Amino acid sequence: MSPLVSIRDLTVRFAGAKTVNAVNGVSLDIAPGEVLGLLGESGSGKSVTLRALMRLHPEKRTTYGGSMMVDGQDVLGLSGPALEAYRGKTCGMIFQDPILAFDPVYSLGRQISEAIRRHEAVDEATAKARAIQLLERVQVPSARRRYDAYPHEVSGGMRQRAMIALALACKPKLLLADEPTTALDATVQIQVLLLLRELQQELGMSVIFVTHDIGVAAEISDRIAVMYGGRIVEQGPLADIMTDPRHPYTRGLMASTVRPGMRGQRLEAIPGMPPDLTAMPPGCAFAPRCAQANAACMVAPPPLVSQGNRQNACIHAEEPCVAA
Amino acid sequence: MHTDIALPENVDRGGPAQPLLLVEGLRKHFPIAKGLFGRGGGAVHAVDGVSFRVEKHEILGVVGESGCGKSTTARLLSHLIDPDDGQIIFDGEGVGDPDGITVRELRRNLQMVFQDSFASLNPRMTIEDSVAFGLKVQGVSEAKALAAARDMLDKVGLEHGRFGGRYPHEVSGGQRQRVNIARALAVNPRLVILDEAVSALDKSVQAQVLNLLLDLKAEFDLTYMFISHDLNVVQYISDRVMVMYLGQVVEIGPVDSLYGNARHPYTRALLSAVPSLEPGVRTAASPLVGDPPNPVNPPPGCRFRERCPHAEAVCAAAMPELAAVGDGHFAACHMADPSSGHSAAAPEMPS
Numbered sequence: 001m002s003p004l005v006s007i008r009d010l011t012v013r014f015a016g017a018k019t020v021n022a023v024n025g026v027s028l029d030i031a032p033g034e035v036l037g038l039l040g041e042s043g044s045g046k047s048v049t050l051r052a053l054m055r056l057h058p059e060k061r062t063t064y065g066g067s068m069m070v071d072g073q074d075v076l077g078l079s080g081p082a083l084e085a086y087r088g089k090t091c092g093m094i095f096q097d098p099i100l101a102f103d104p105v106y107s108l109g110r111q112i113s114e115a116i117r118r119h120e121a122v123d124e125a126t127a128k129a130r131a132i133q134l135l136e137r138v139q140v141p142s143a144r145r146r147y148d149a150y151p152h153e154v155s156g157g158m159r160q161r162a163m164i165a166l167a168l169a170c171k172p173k174l175l176l177a178d179e180p181t182t183a184l185d186a187t188v189q190i191q192v193l194l195l196l197r198e199l200q201q202e203l204g205m206s207v208i209f210v211t212h213d214i215g216v217a218a219e220i221s222d223r224i225a226v227m228y229g230g231r232i233v234e235q236g237p238l239a240d241i242m243t244d245p246r247h248p249y250t251r252g253l254m255a256s257t258v259r260p261g262m263r264g265q266r267l268e269a270i271p272g273m274p275p276d277l278t279a280m281p282p283g284c285a286f287a288p289r290c291a292q293a294n295a296a297c298m299v300a301p302p303p304l305v306s307q308g309n310r311q312n313a314c315i316h317a318e319e320p321c322v323a324a
Numbered sequence: 325m326h327t328d329i330a331l332p333e334n335v336d337r338g339g340p341a342q343p344l345l346l347v348e349g350l351r352k353h354f355p356i357a358k359g360l361f362g363r364g365g366g367a368v369h370a371v372d373g374v375s376f377r378v379e380k381h382e383i384l385g386v387v388g389e390s391g392c393g394k395s396t397t398a399r400l401l402s403h404l405i406d407p408d409d410g411q412i413i414f415d416g417e418g419v420g421d422p423d424g425i426t427v428r429e430l431r432r433n434l435q436m437v438f439q440d441s442f443a444s445l446n447p448r449m450t451i452e453d454s455v456a457f458g459l460k461v462q463g464v465s466e467a468k469a470l471a472a473a474r475d476m477l478d479k480v481g482l483e484h485g486r487f488g489g490r491y492p493h494e495v496s497g498g499q500r501q502r503v504n505i506a507r508a509l510a511v512n513p514r515l516v517i518l519d520e521a522v523s524a525l526d527k528s529v530q531a532q533v534l535n536l537l538l539d540l541k542a543e544f545d546l547t548y549m550f551i552s553h554d555l556n557v558v559q560y561i562s563d564r565v566m567v568m569y570l571g572q573v574v575e576i577g578p579v580d581s582l583y584g585n586a587r588h589p590y591t592r593a594l595l596s597a598v599p600s601l602e603p604g605v606r607t608a609a610s611p612l613v614g615d616p617p618n619p620v621n622p623p624p625g626c627r628f629r630e631r632c633p634h635a636e637a638v639c640a641a642a643m644p645e646l647a648a649v650g651d652g653h654f655a656a657c658h659m660a661d662p663s664s665g666h667s668a669a670a671p672e673m674p675s
Contacts, residue, residue: 041526042497141614155615156390185389185553186597191610193599212526215599219606239603256531258560259601263579266538267560269531273496 003029004173004206005053009066012045012052012230016061018278022048024230024285025066027304032173035200035207037221037238039214039253043274045230046210050176053208054093055083071173089119092167096179098159102151108162109135109147112169119170134165138195157188161195168199175200177209181216193219214257218242226250229275229285231301236310246307247314249286284314292316331462334433334514336380338416343377344515344547345401345434350374350410352400356620366621370396372571374410375646378515383541383548385562385579387555387594389616393571394551398517401549402436403427415514432462435508439520441500445492451503452477452488458511476506479543480536498529502536509540517549522557534561555598559583564652567591570619570627573646577653587655590628626658638665 005028012023023045030036040046051057053068055075068075071090078086095101103111112134113127122130128147135143138161151159160180167175177196181189197220200207211217217224218238225235226247234247245251252270272289275281281288283298290297296315304313351374353367371393378384386394400407403419411418414433418424425433435458438444445454456473460466474484480502482488482495492500501521508516518537522530534557541548552558558565559579566576567588575588586592593611600607612631626644629635638658646654647661658664 041528157615185616186555187389187594187610187612188615190597190599190607191613194607194610213599214527215601218601218603219599242601242603253527256528257601258531258534258554258556260556260559260583262560267531267535269535270528271532273498273529274526 001031004032004034004071005030005208006069007049007053007066008068010049010052010068011063011065012048012057013063013065014057014061015063020277021280022230022277023052024280024301026227026230026232027066028225028232028235030174030206030208032206033200033204035209035220035222037217037224038208038210038227039212039217039224040210040227041212041253041274043229043277044227046227047178048230049227050093050178050208050210053174053176054087054091056093085119088115088172089170090172091174091176092170092172093176094160094163094167094178094180096182098156098163099151101163102159102166104151107148107150108154108159109149112162112166115166115169131165131169134169135162137199138162138165138168139191140165157184157192160184160188160192164192164195164199168203171203171205173205175205175207177207179211180209182211182213189216190219196220214242214254226253229280230277231285231313232304232311233286233313234311235304240310246310246312246317247286248290248292248316252289331432331459331464331512334512336415340380342380342416344380344415345378345549346411346413347377347401348375348411348413350397350400350412351408352396352405353408369571369619369622371400371407372622374568374571374573376566376573376576378547378549379564381545381547382563383550383561385558385565386549386551386568387553387558387565388568389553389594391570391616391619392568393619394568395519396571397568398436398519398549398551401517402431402434404436428462432458432511433513434515434517435511435513436517436519437501437504437508437521439523441497441504441524442492444504445500445507447492450489450491451482451495452484454492454503455507455510458507462511473506473510476510477503479509479540480506481532482506496529498525498533501525501533505533505536505540509544509546512544513546515547515549517551519551520553521550523552523554530557537561555595567594570617570622572627573656574628575653575655575657576646577650577655581650581653585650585653587649587653587660588628588657589632589634589659591655593631626656634659634666634668636666 007028010023010026014020026049038046064076109131112131116127116130132143132147140146140161181192209220221238224238224241225232228249234250245254255268270289275285284302287293287297302313302315304311350371352371353369355367358365388394399405414425414430419430452473456469459469459472474488477484482502522533550561562579565579565582567574569590575591596611625640629639644656644658646656649655649660658666659668662669
């Protein structure tokens with residue numbers, strides 16, 4: 001089956017006083033109906049990659065390189081009406097903070113029915129009925145009444161559900177989710193994750209789910225790609241990455257994540273800090289924090305090498321594991 | 325550690341058995357002004373009759389959903405806001421009592437670290453000036469305060485020669501949180517309230533700061549109150565854990581007892597809502613439906629009953645009190661009280 005999303009050597013640079021190299025050569029394929037968890041820390045380029053897929057970066061300051069194909073469309077070549085049709089119809093997006101994603105002066109329901117009418121030739125009454133149906137589908141209680149509620153009038157969990165309804169209003173083939181549960185309480189987070197899982201299976205859409213939380217990624221993803229310094233350092237099936245991480249960064253990330261049963265043990269923190277994106281080292285971006293790094297790591301970024309159904313970007317991948 | 329500067333030495337006045345902090349019936353309601361069209365009115369019951377103690381040298385974890393009153397409790401304890409009612413006793417001395425401890429003296433003994441490392445620092449002050457500021461307020465001379473601040477920056481892993489002269493925006497989030505920790509510890513406190521202090525940090529940096537907090541606790545003989553929504557981190561660091569719901573304490577107990585044998589249905593729901601970190605184990609059903617309720621004019625009886633699968637008539641009639649369910653383990657649930665009349669209030673609880 002040909003992939004729905006095919007990204008090749010994507011680079012994203014932001015101009016300014018210093019040029020920020022936010023994404024430095026990302027290649028990704030996502031099959032129809034697949035859920036990819038994009039895992040990384042702040043500044044790893046995971047959100048920038050996602051926003052690039054929606055072309056949300058300010059055009060004047062952003063330089064793209066490489067290519068992105070989604071459902072046969074060249075995303076970097078789109079402009080004008082074609083880009084507007086692509087956003088929302090082919091590709092929907094949900095964000096971390098729904099209060100910023102919604103327009104505060106229109107009711108939640110009106111914004112959903114507006115999106116439906118923008119992409120489909122239906123009258124207002126039909127669009128409204130569809131919007132109410134969608135709100136019911138995302139488990140907003142008394143949906144008919146909430147149709148007229150403004151974003152500030154409902155709770156955070158309810159706003160997040162309404163944003164999911166908005167993103168799915170035109171049945172996109174690809175859903176981009178940018179940390180949609182990070183700001184929610186654990187009890188609400190699990191409800192939203194279960195809802196997304198259900199909707200994904202029902203609609204058969206592909207999802208790219210960006211998160212910094214391994215536990216959240218495990219709840220929803222089929223495959224995991226780990227990003228660091230604007231590159232993918234490791235990717236593979238969920239269970240493989242979680243039980244047998246091979247890149248030193250992924251290993252460090254797993255070891256430094258607090259989990260039950262670690263009481264009394266000292267945490268294995270990764271020393272140092274993420275790289276400065278305005279002055280990337282010439283070699284592996286993780287080398288300055290890596291216990292296994294040697295002179296060879298400093299020469300050029302290691303390529304992403306396939307090993308069976310997983311990929312790893314570390315020149316020491318074949319060597320036995322050294323404790324960090 | 326501060327023998328060379330003019331701060332009073334910390335004396336254990338109450339003895340080892342006296343809790344460092346004793347809180348009795350703490351209450352804070354925020355009134356809601358009536359709006360233009362007569363809407364609103366009533367009050368947010370942010371903290372509603374909270375009693376607990378913090379033992380010397382322990383770490384008390386505090387968990388709960390947003391709006392449960394955990395941060396308001398912290399702010400009441402450090403007198404950043406004034407309580408409506410209730411008593412705070414610090415090492416045997418009432419805060420604000422005529423023969424007790426003054427608020428200024430309390431604040432030297434009780435320091436806070438907040439979630440937002442950037443908003444907590446004055447952007448126009450260098451890092452070492454920020455750390456020295458509290459000492460100067462407490463009457464230490466400029467030169468001695470600066471020397472102590474530099475010493476403390478070294479202790480939290482920020483070389484003072486490299487970092488001391490920088491401004492908050494010139495360091496990373498993890499480093500800024502170290503500055504906030506240094507500032508809190510500079511005045512030689514006995515109790516530090518960490519209000520979501522590691523929540524905004526990336527996992528790899530969070531682990532560094534957690535290790536640092538445990539090292540500093542041992543070095544300076546500190547007591548922590550650790551407020552967090554991250555139940556894994558709370559389990560890792562705490563000796564005892566307090567669970568709050570809608571402005572009240574619903575369960576409190578030793579960490580192993582509470583995580584292993586939670587007796588309040590809310591605590592059990594909260595614990596099972598945490599993603600498992602096991603790739604094969606996915607959550608099948610959500611333990612709770614709906615959002616945390618609004619703390620405006622809460623209903624009588626048990627505040628959790630509207631989301632509780634075990635709610636019965638008695639839960640609406642009477643508010644459950646904290647009752648012992650184990651060694652040092654208390655829960656406020658009618659099912660934990662054999663005399664309540666709840667049908668499940670047998671000696672053994674259904675699981």
